Every structure is written in C-alpha cells, then in structure tokens.
Amino acid sequence: MLDFLRQEGVDEALIARIEEFRSRYPAAEGDRSRIPAPKFRYYGAEIWKLAITAILSGENLLLVGPKATGKNVFAENLSAVFGRPEWDVSFYLNTDASSLIGTDTFKNGEVSFRKGPIYACAEAGGFGVLDEINMAKNESLAVLHATLDFRRIIDVPGYSRIDLAPATRFIATMNYGYAGTRELNEALASRFMVINMPVIAGPDLEKLLLQQYPTLRADCAGQLTALFEEIRRKCESAEISTKALDLRGLLAAVNLVYNGLSMREALNIGIINKSFDEFERTLVEDVVSARIDGRLTREDIFAP
Amino acid sequence: MMDQNVTELQKRRADNIIWTCAEDYGFAPDFKAYDSAGGADLYWNLIFGSARRHYEYEKLEKLFAMLDKYRHAEVYEAVFWNALEPVLFRAELADRPVLERLRPAPAESELRFDAAMTTDEIVETARRFFYERYGLYGDGRIRLKNRLLQGRRLSVDSFLQRGPVVVHEKDLYRGEGEAAWEHDFSLSTKMSESELRAFLETKFGRSIVPDERVAQLEKRLCTGKHRFTHLFYTRGEIVELRGIASSFELHQRRRQAEVIAGNRASYREKLAQNRLQIEKLSTRIMNSLLLHMRPAPVKADSGALDPALVWRAARLDDGRVFRRTENADAGDMSVDILLDASHSQRSRTAAISSQAYIISEALRRCRVPCRVMSFCSMSGFTVLRLFSDYDAPGDNESIFEYYAEGCNRDGLAVRAAGELISHAPYEHRMLIILSDVKPLDPAAKIRKDERDVGVSYDGVRALTDTAHEVRRLRAEGISVVCLFTGEDAELPAARMVYGQDFVRIRDFSLFADAVGKLIIDQIKNYSA
Incomplete structure (x- = not known):
C-alpha cells in the first residue's frame, strides 16, 4: 500500500510518519483479520495528503461527496495504509445509542453488556467507518459527541467509562442531498475534519478500470470512461436521477462480460436497469447505445 | 410539420441524445430526428449534436435562418444536413466507434463538404450551392428561372422520404396561446414591478414575506423557464381600497365574495355527505398511521431489561428478556395541499374547495400537520396564497375563500411550494396538488424593452417543466401526488406529470377511498 502512495506522489515525509505510526501502534493479533486488503485503490494525491495529515494529527474525518466519488473505497484504503483494524457501521434512520455503543444482554444467567461496534473499535484502537452518517437522526448521534471530540471517551451508563485507545479514529461518510438524508448538525460536524471528495476524473477512472481488469483493451476502457462521464453530465443537468450513475455497476458489468455476457446484457443489468423509471431508462439506454456496441463480447474487449 | 405521433417523451429523448453528443446542456435543440413511428432517431440526433461540437453553430444558425425565408425550407435544410453528415460522421467516429454500426446507408448529395472546411467555408459553400442549384438569393427571393421550376414538386426530397423525419423545432411552439393572451395583458404590463406588487396586494391580500426575502427567493426559484417572473406570497389579509376605488375593483370584490359564499353554501348543502367523507378518510388514514408508523416494542435478546420477563432467563434459559423498539417508527409526517387557482378551474371552485377542506379536516383529526395553499399567475407574478398552516389547522374554514382567476405556472408553483416544504420540520413530507x-x-412582459423576456409557458413545454419539478421534489424525498380535477382530455398530461401517483374522482361517494388510497400508499412507503 505504501508503494502505491509513492506512485501516487504522496510526500515521502508523510509516508515516513505513517510508518512510524504503524510501528508505534501494531494491531493486536486477534484484530489482524479486520485490517482490510482493498480491492480498489483510491487515486488522488491531494486527497491522500489531506487525509493522512489529519489522521496523523489525531483528527476524525468526514468524507462528503456525491455518488461514485469513492468515499467508502477511500475509507477502506486509509485503514489499510495505517494498518488499523476496521469497524464498519452503516447508519440508518433508527440508528440509536444501543446499536452504536452497546446494549444489555443476557449471558450465563446474568445481564451483561454487549459491546457495540464503536465500543469495540475504541478498545482496539481501530478505524471506525461511519457510513452515511447523515441518515441517522441527529439526536441519536449525540452519544458520540464525547467520543469524537477532545475527550475521547465512551461513558456507558451503568457500566464503566473507557478512554479511546490512542490509535482510534473515526471516518464518517455522507452524501449530501441524497434521498432520506438530513442536515448534519453543527455540533457533530465540528468534530470532524471535512474533506470534499471530488468526482472521479476521466483519466483516474480509466486507470481504475485497467487496474481492475488488466487485460481490458485500452480503447474499450476509454469508451466506458466516456460513457460514465456522459451519464454523469446528464445527472448534473438534472435530466436523469443519479441511479444510473453507478461505478460499482460499471465495474461489475465489465466482469460480467468477462464471464460470458454480451456488452449489452451486462450494461443492462449493471447500469441501465438501475433506473426504475421507464422513461429514464430509455434515456440511459440512448447514452449507452450512442457509445457502446452492444454485441461486443469477451473476445472483443479483452486482450487474449 | 410536427408529426402527430411524436410524443413529448420522444422529444425529450431526442433532446437528450443531442445534448449528450454536444456535451452541452445549455441550449434547446432546433433540429431533431424521429423515425417513422415517432421514436427519436439515435443516429441523426447524434449528428445534430456533434455539429454543435465541431462547428460554430451560431454561423450555421444564420444559414438556417436564411433558408427559413423560403417556402420549402425543410427540404433545403435536409439537403444541407445530408451533405454535412458524412463529414460529421468521420469527425465523430474516432470518439464513437459505434457510429459505424449505427449509420444508415448514406444518401447521395450534390452538395459536398470536406473535413478541412471551417464553418465559414461550409456556410459559404452552402450559400453558393443553394443559389446555383435552386436560385436562392438569400433574402426570400428566388431567381426567375428556378421560380418557374418550383411550380412542380421539388425533386430533392429523397432524403425526406428515405431518412428520418426531421423536425425543425423553432416554429413548433408558436401556439395560439401567446397571441391570444397578449391582448388581455397589455394593461398590466405597463406597470412597474412595484406598482404591480401594490396592485396584487389590493387584489389578493397583504404580502406576508418581506421584499428582500422575496428577492432572494426569486433569485433562486425564478430561473430557467421562469426567468423574469416574480413571486408573491399572501394570506389573503384584505387591504382596504385606498381613495376612491374604481368600479372595476369593486365589481371584482363583489364577484369574489359571491363565489366564496357559493363555496360555503355548496359545502353546507351536502353537509352530511361531506362529513361522512371526512370521517371515512380520517379513519383510513388513522388506521394506516397506526399500522405503519407506530413503534412496536418487541421481545429481544438485547435492549432494555424487562423485569417482568427476567424469570424466564433463570427458569427457562430464555435469553429474550429485553424489550427493543422495532424499526417500525417511520417518524412524523406533514402534508401540504396545493390548489390550482387558475381561470380554468373557475367552474369547479365549489367542488375543489370542498375537497381540499375534507382532506385537510381529515388530516387535522389524525393530528397530521397540514398546510393548504393555492396558486395562480398574473402579469408575470405567481401568487401563492396560504389558507391554513401546520400549526394553525383551525384556519381550515378559510379554504372556502378559494377563488380561481388568472393563469397558472405549475412548474414554478411546485418549485416554490417545494421550497416552503423543504423547511418543514417533519420527517416525511407529502404534497397533494389539486x-x-x-x-x-x-x-x-413586464420589462418590455428586453427582447428575451417572452418566456411564455404553455403546452408541452410547460408540462415537461412541471413534470421535471415534480420529479425534483420526489428526488428530495417529498412525495408528490395529484388529485386530478380536469377533463378526460387532460388525463395523458396528468399521467406524464405525476406518473402513477394521481387519482381522478369520478364518483364523489368514493372520494375518501380514492384519496385515502393515494395517501396510504405514501405512508406505506415511509415505513418501508
């Protein structure tokens, strides 16, 4: 992973400090399996620099950006770079204190405390990924205030109060203006360093496609990238919703072609059908047909 | 000239293909191509779009304007596009290899361009060709020799027969609407913006939003198709007529009072029936709320310890001695009702006010916060009139003051209502539009001196815009449903704008059932 950072052009001094961080806080034996081995790499030296510096300085991160900006990929990449075990918590409307910190349960004939992911993460000094943090109600997140600010504690009523292990960091992600999301209140936002995730640029997307599928032919990667850009532009012009702007779907579609579907079939289920509105689907279909020959198969797009 | 079979959706589709290829969404496409069944033609629209990227389109537009002076402009334009197509095809091919497969058999063309030509050279070549071949002088006149030939059908339209139907959009929207209305509005347009506001105050009631705030809102909301229009918010608080009111104004007020009295009388006339509908509707909504939105405590193996269950752990080794609240809680909801108060609704004011009253009263009984507004447009202003508000449901009676006049700019009204709703402190928000x-x-036409003020709003263009706004609100998580009050002829329009989420009341005795279903469907979504 560190070699990858060098390739991306991250400052050598920063990398040295990451190495120092890693040797100072080795992950416990039992938590090793939680250190992610990312399937995707995040490209973008500038963002890397911001995030690494913030984490080295002991700050928590909030990654804000629209769909397909690689928020979760980046969070996972960060855990891997720092060699920390990762806890993923997906936030939803009814996320509450007990689902974050922990709750009472019954064990061996007595009531005991069952640790929630935040608690476990804090003990082990892991990286906690708070996914879609603005899906939850602000009130239920208030329990995290003391955890996220300078106090760095978790106080469970009726049980003990613990201090966060020094390597603990929290990385929240949010998609502003997504259906069902709400405004993050200031109290919570002030406990994070906020990074605006840029949309993935054409060349980076092409790099990503080729890294993922090394035998993919370059001209095909170029066309798929151009297709994705066109869909994005359509979303930005509010002609269609962002449903079809699906990077995961695009990557998966390439894989489907590799496994035997035709381009058309693969893009149908990977991209086009993500729009459930029939008319919108027609518009996306047009963009696809104007770019990609649907009859292409594995032999056409992959080098032997 | 416009093919009857080309639906609004296909037009939108053609637009989108052109925008995609032009890599620009900031213009309204002039040429669009459809196949004989009325579907947007992928290849030709791509070509139209790519022309914008490869050439200076304003110069081409001048050429089209020149050709438009002639009777068979569409034929000349087809000849031109036919000649430009091979050049654009080759220019575009590098970027889109798929064009090779999409391209229909190219047509023969006497006019030829080559790839190295600049826009100026293309325009010049075309002008010269049109003069030499068809005798077009460029100012609407035709050389005598060719005029004699023109008695017979032009022989060059092979393209039109073989190729797609090409539609030149520019004369599509010259509907009757604009011309017919212009006359009516000549009076008001002579006033300045502030004079108009004063006029609206006497007409609709005191403005409830300070001027600076209105200006901010207008800057944000009155954009795109609504540029140069204005907003006016009121609660209908009557402004005394100052000085000697004109007999016209007095007459207007008298007429309004009559209508309002008529609304009330009509409701009272069928009081029993109406109350029954309120009863039925509120029961239905209440049941649905209880079913879908009540948080349900369940036995669980973790959560808050339930002392009454603890013995089970010790004796039965049952660990499920805790209570946890299941995720059935869908949070609280609010409903906004938006009434179309344009002239076309005039014959239905009594029915509409009754229906709005029934819905809001039923919601009040379920303690669902409800706000009722109406909208109409006049002299470039879109007036939003507030009847009752979330925290003041007691004002429901004022719904009978509903009065229909003027026009309606639905898209802007939906947008403005959406703006208000977005500040609502509720989790689930619904907008019902009548x-x-x-x-x-x-x-x-407030500012007559400006040339491009004339963004008139009618027909398909207005429908698309409204549909767009509705979808935008839905994307923000506000459910938008429509209670359709119009005639059968408008049903396709309603379907286009609101999709599945509209209902038409054919039989008033089924009002509660129909509206109830509409609302309950949304509540189900909230808890899903």
Whole structure:
C-alpha cells in the first residue's frame, strides 16, 4: 500500500510518519483479520495528503461527496495504509445509542453488556467507518459527541467509562442531498475534519478500470470512461436521477462480460436497469447505445 | 410539420441524445430526428449534436435562418444536413466507434463538404450551392428561372422520404396561446414591478414575506423557464381600497365574495355527505398511521431489561428478556395541499374547495400537520396564497375563500411550494396538488424593452417543466401526488406529470377511498 502512495506522489515525509505510526501502534493479533486488503485503490494525491495529515494529527474525518466519488473505497484504503483494524457501521434512520455503543444482554444467567461496534473499535484502537452518517437522526448521534471530540471517551451508563485507545479514529461518510438524508448538525460536524471528495476524473477512472481488469483493451476502457462521464453530465443537468450513475455497476458489468455476457446484457443489468423509471431508462439506454456496441463480447474487449 | 405521433417523451429523448453528443446542456435543440413511428432517431440526433461540437453553430444558425425565408425550407435544410453528415460522421467516429454500426446507408448529395472546411467555408459553400442549384438569393427571393421550376414538386426530397423525419423545432411552439393572451395583458404590463406588487396586494391580500426575502427567493426559484417572473406570497389579509376605488375593483370584490359564499353554501348543502367523507378518510388514514408508523416494542435478546420477563432467563434459559423498539417508527409526517387557482378551474371552485377542506379536516383529526395553499399567475407574478398552516389547522374554514382567476405556472408553483416544504420540520413530507394539469402562463412582459423576456409557458413545454419539478421534489424525498380535477382530455398530461401517483374522482361517494388510497400508499412507503 505504501508503494502505491509513492506512485501516487504522496510526500515521502508523510509516508515516513505513517510508518512510524504503524510501528508505534501494531494491531493486536486477534484484530489482524479486520485490517482490510482493498480491492480498489483510491487515486488522488491531494486527497491522500489531506487525509493522512489529519489522521496523523489525531483528527476524525468526514468524507462528503456525491455518488461514485469513492468515499467508502477511500475509507477502506486509509485503514489499510495505517494498518488499523476496521469497524464498519452503516447508519440508518433508527440508528440509536444501543446499536452504536452497546446494549444489555443476557449471558450465563446474568445481564451483561454487549459491546457495540464503536465500543469495540475504541478498545482496539481501530478505524471506525461511519457510513452515511447523515441518515441517522441527529439526536441519536449525540452519544458520540464525547467520543469524537477532545475527550475521547465512551461513558456507558451503568457500566464503566473507557478512554479511546490512542490509535482510534473515526471516518464518517455522507452524501449530501441524497434521498432520506438530513442536515448534519453543527455540533457533530465540528468534530470532524471535512474533506470534499471530488468526482472521479476521466483519466483516474480509466486507470481504475485497467487496474481492475488488466487485460481490458485500452480503447474499450476509454469508451466506458466516456460513457460514465456522459451519464454523469446528464445527472448534473438534472435530466436523469443519479441511479444510473453507478461505478460499482460499471465495474461489475465489465466482469460480467468477462464471464460470458454480451456488452449489452451486462450494461443492462449493471447500469441501465438501475433506473426504475421507464422513461429514464430509455434515456440511459440512448447514452449507452450512442457509445457502446452492444454485441461486443469477451473476445472483443479483452486482450487474449 | 410536427408529426402527430411524436410524443413529448420522444422529444425529450431526442433532446437528450443531442445534448449528450454536444456535451452541452445549455441550449434547446432546433433540429431533431424521429423515425417513422415517432421514436427519436439515435443516429441523426447524434449528428445534430456533434455539429454543435465541431462547428460554430451560431454561423450555421444564420444559414438556417436564411433558408427559413423560403417556402420549402425543410427540404433545403435536409439537403444541407445530408451533405454535412458524412463529414460529421468521420469527425465523430474516432470518439464513437459505434457510429459505424449505427449509420444508415448514406444518401447521395450534390452538395459536398470536406473535413478541412471551417464553418465559414461550409456556410459559404452552402450559400453558393443553394443559389446555383435552386436560385436562392438569400433574402426570400428566388431567381426567375428556378421560380418557374418550383411550380412542380421539388425533386430533392429523397432524403425526406428515405431518412428520418426531421423536425425543425423553432416554429413548433408558436401556439395560439401567446397571441391570444397578449391582448388581455397589455394593461398590466405597463406597470412597474412595484406598482404591480401594490396592485396584487389590493387584489389578493397583504404580502406576508418581506421584499428582500422575496428577492432572494426569486433569485433562486425564478430561473430557467421562469426567468423574469416574480413571486408573491399572501394570506389573503384584505387591504382596504385606498381613495376612491374604481368600479372595476369593486365589481371584482363583489364577484369574489359571491363565489366564496357559493363555496360555503355548496359545502353546507351536502353537509352530511361531506362529513361522512371526512370521517371515512380520517379513519383510513388513522388506521394506516397506526399500522405503519407506530413503534412496536418487541421481545429481544438485547435492549432494555424487562423485569417482568427476567424469570424466564433463570427458569427457562430464555435469553429474550429485553424489550427493543422495532424499526417500525417511520417518524412524523406533514402534508401540504396545493390548489390550482387558475381561470380554468373557475367552474369547479365549489367542488375543489370542498375537497381540499375534507382532506385537510381529515388530516387535522389524525393530528397530521397540514398546510393548504393555492396558486395562480398574473402579469408575470405567481401568487401563492396560504389558507391554513401546520400549526394553525383551525384556519381550515378559510379554504372556502378559494377563488380561481388568472393563469397558472405549475412548474414554478411546485418549485416554490417545494421550497416552503423543504423547511418543514417533519420527517416525511407529502404534497397533494389539486390541478387540472393545464399549465398556461403567457410571457411575462413586464420589462418590455428586453427582447428575451417572452418566456411564455404553455403546452408541452410547460408540462415537461412541471413534470421535471415534480420529479425534483420526489428526488428530495417529498412525495408528490395529484388529485386530478380536469377533463378526460387532460388525463395523458396528468399521467406524464405525476406518473402513477394521481387519482381522478369520478364518483364523489368514493372520494375518501380514492384519496385515502393515494395517501396510504405514501405512508406505506415511509415505513418501508
């Protein structure tokens, strides 16, 4: 992973400090399996620099950006770079204190405390990924205030109060203006360093496609990238919703072609059908047909 | 010239293909191509779009304007496009290899361009060709020799027969609307913006939003198709007529009072029936709320310890001695009702006010916060009139003051309502629109000196815009449903704008059932 950072052009001094961080806080034996081995790499030296510096300085991160900006990929990449075990918590409307910190349960004939992911993460000094943090109600997140600010504690009523292990960091992600999301209140936002995730640029997307599928032919990667850009532009012009702007779907579609579907079939289920509105689907279909020959198969797009 | 079979959706599709290829969404496509069944033609629209990227389009537009002076402009334009197509095809091919497969057999063309030509050279070549071949002088006159030939059908339209139907959009929207309304509005357009506001105050009631705030809102909301229009918010608080009121104004007020009295009388006339509908509707909504939104405590193996269950752990080794609240809680909801108060609704004011009253009263009984507004447009202003508010449901009676006049700019009204709703402190927000889905608002000609003020709002263009706004609200998580009040002829329009989420009341005795279903469907979504 560190070699990858060098390739991306991250400052050598920063990398040295990451190495120092890693040797100072080795992950416990039992938590090793939680250190992610990312399937995707995040490209973008500038963002890397911001995030690494913030984490080295002991700050928590909030990654804000629209769909397909690689928020979760980046969070996972960060855990891997720092060699920390990762806890993923997906936030939803009814996320509450007990689902974050922990709750009472019954064990061996007595009531005991069952640790929630935040608690476990804090003990082990892991990286906690708070996914879609603005899906939850602000009130239920208030329990995290003391955890996220300078106090760095978790106080469970009726049980003990613990201090966060020094390597603990929290990385929240949010998609502003997504259906069902709400405004993050200031109290919570002030406990994070906020990074605006840029949309993935054409060349980076092409790099990503080729890294993922090394035998993919370059001209095909170029066309798929151009297709994705066109869909994005359509979303930005509010002609269609962002449903079809699906990077995961695009990557998966390439894989489907590799496994035997035709381009058309693969893009149908990977991209086009993500729009459930029939008319919108027609518009996306047009963009696809104007770019990609649907009859292409594995032999056409992959080098032997 | 416009093919009857080309639906609004296909037009939108053609637009989108052109925008995609032009890599620009900031213009309204002039040429669009459809196949004989009325579907947007992928290849030709791509070509139209790519022309914008490869050439200086304003110069081509001048050429088209020149050709438009002639009777068979569409034929000349087809000849031109036919000649430009091979050049664009080759220019575009590098970027889109798929064009090779999409391209239909190219047509023969006497006019030829080559790839190295600049836009100026292309225009010049075309002008010269049109003069030499068809005798076009360029100013609407035709050389005598060719005029004699023109008695017979032009022989060059092989393209039109073989190729797709090409539609030149520019004369598509010259509907009757604008011309017909212009006359009516000549009086008001002589006033300045502030004079108009004063006029609206006497007409609709005191403005409830300070001027600076209105200006901010207008800057944000009155954009795109609504440029140069204005907003006016009121609660209908009557402003005393100052000085000697003109007999016209007095007459207007008298007429309004009659209508309002008529609304009330009509409701009272069928009081029993109406109350029954309120009863039925509120029961239905209440049941649905209880079913779908009540948080349900369940036995669980973790959560808050339930002392009454603890013995089970010790004796039965049952660990499920805790209570946890299941995720059935869908949070609280609010409903906004937006009434179309345009002239076309005039014959239905009594029915519409009753229906709005029934819905809001039923919601009040379920303690669902409800706000009722109406909208209409006049002299470039879109007036939003507030009847009752979330925290003041007691004002429901004022719904009978509903009065229909003027035009309607549905898209802007939906947008403005959406703006208000977005500040609502509720988790689930619903907007019910009572409308005949016939948006119409002639150009706002307040500032006569500006040439491009005439963004008139009617027909398909207005419908698309409204549909767009509705979807935008839905994307923000506000559910938008329509209670359709219009005639059968407008049903397709309602379907286009609101999709599945509209209902038409054919039989008043089924009102509660129909509206109830509409609302309950949304509540189900909230808890899903």
